[in-house]
Amino acid sequence: MANGPLFDPKAAGRKLRVAAFMSGSGTNITTLLELNSPDFEVAFIFSDTATDKCRGLDIARRFDLPYFAYDTRRFHEVRGLKRTVRTQEGMSARRAYDQVAAKLIQAFEVDFIALGGYMSFLTLTGAVNVHPADLSLVGEDGSRTFVGDDAVYDAILAGQSEIRSSTLFTDLGVDSGPLLMVSDALTVELPAPLAELKADPERLRQVADDNQERLKRAGDWVVFPKTIELIAQGRLGVNSDNLVTLDGVPHPAGVRPSDL
Numbered sequence: 001m002a003n004g005p006l007f008d009p010k011a012a013g014r015k016l017r018v019a020a021f022m023s024g025s026g027t028n029i030t031t032l033l034e035l036n037s038p039d040f041e042v043a044f045i046f047s048d049t050a051t052d053k054c055r056g057l058d059i060a061r062r063f064d065l066p067y068f069a070y071d072t073r074r075f076h077e078v079r080g081l082k083r084t085v086r087t088q089e090g091m092s093a094r095r096a097y098d099q100v101a102a103k104l105i106q107a108f109e110v111d112f113i114a115l116g117g118y119m120s121f122l123t124l125t126g127a128v129n130v131h132p133a134d135l136s137l138v139g140e141d142g143s144r145t146f147v148g149d150d151a152v153y154d155a156i157l158a159g160q161s162e163i164r165s166s167t168l169f170t171d172l173g174v175d176s177g178p179l180l181m182v183s184d185a186l187t188v189e190l191p192a193p194l195a196e197l198k199a200d201p202e203r204l205r206q207v208a209d210d211n212q213e214r215l216k217r218a219g220d221w222v223v224f225p226k227t228i229e230l231i232a233q234g235r236l237g238v239n240s241d242n243l244v245t246l247d248g249v250p251h252p253a254g255v256r257p258s259d260l
Contacts, residue, residue: 018110021101046067133146183223
């Protein structure tokens, strides 16, 4: 990415326009909309789930927004395809599926996509995602430690006493795009010693789910809307080294709330 802000409101002469993508309860999208920021506007809500498991229609009605649902399971079912991006055929199908959203983005003149609990792999560019882990943590090989759907579970299993949420730009990897923001720490709550919980996988899973729910409030709902707002204000950038910048200053470990 080039140096400079991700979006320049002065040069654009308008607000940032965002498309909100979601799959389930939409709490992250609701939080984004409740911010009611003067710096950006949500153009529409898109869901990959055309069932009552997704609250997208309810949220769209509440905030008077256009709503579009294109069921990814049905898309693959009628074509006799498996839902995977690990094969060339699967990736081609995913790109074909994403063309519907791409046309909406073009028609509504959207600048960025906000992924608030969107569970499908996305091949489109310009998307900001929120992830329930501190993506500044890396292993000896330099790869991020807690990625994927089980990040909170994995962190607790590894003995982490604190967890955080992160925002990032998506790429074609798993939680591997440029890191944008990292939330304040939330202390992990365990009802019993970790060794005891490890001996009861079902209980450990419930503990992880409970801590992830707490992290939504303390982490996701803080850094997700704030990231979009900072982009809209022209304060966030990503330099040629793929490092996030705040007001032009690089933050290799992500922008923290205390930096603002």
